[in-house]
Amino acid sequence: MDILSILGLLLGFGAIIGGQHLEGGHLDSILNSVAFLIVAGGTVGAVMLQTPLKTFLRSLRIVVWVIFPPKLSAQQTLDKILEWSQVARREGLLKLEAMAEEETDLFTQKGLQLIADGSEPEIIREILETDLDLLEAHDIAASKVYEAMGGYSPTIGIIGAVMGLIHVMGNLADPASLGSGIAVAFVATIYGVALANLLFLPVAAKLKSVIEKRSSIQLMLIAGLISVADGDNPRHIESRLQAYLS
DSSP, rough: HHHHHHHHHHHHHHHHHHHHTTOOOOOOGOOOOHHHHHHHHHHHHHHHHOOOOOHHHHHHHGGGTSSSOOOOOOHHHHHHHHHHHHHHHHHTHHHHHHHHOOOOOHHHHHHHHHHTTTTTTHHHHHHHHHHHHHHHHHHHHHHHHHHHHHHHHHHHHHHHHHHHHHHHHTTTTTTGGGGHHHHHHHHHHHHHHHIIIIIIHHHHHHHHHHHHHHHHHHHHHHHHHHHHTTTOHHHHHHHHHHHEEE
């Protein structure tokens, strides 16, 4: 669990609510279901219009990484690579086929299977790097869905505010209601700007950082698998891959 993400969400929205209270305002004054519907619905609708279905669905699946990122460890990956190297040197490359079946990660499983099949190291590198590039590009595109939401929501918030003001102007005959009506109209602007800067843009940035970390570990994995396929000494492999641990 990413505690920093949880604390960031609580602090960000807590600061807005706390500031409203310290200024003598009431929470009810910034709660408006119609304004939220306009901003949230308009933002999601605009993003759905510009995004392919597969990318949009992927964005919904990976958003949980903000709180529950994939369990990735460079040290554990290095330990596995060294174990595969020792097994390959001691019992032969075919032994890695059984170890591949024990792996839950499809990328790792594919790499070990390629080695066990006797594929040339350069072929293994080409196949795995292509898979990595495609996976990274797909997930980065999914993270940009939230970046796009962060771009649209402030503008949709302004649209909501203008719609509210139009409604206020239509009721000028009732001066007593103008003040509260204008206040409600600008709640949509608050929603648009707050959601963009406290939720959508930070979520996009956090997802990109998670994807970059995963890609770094997978590059380490590729380098390690190539070394195993070449029959390199485990000590040399460890020295070569130490840089990834930092």
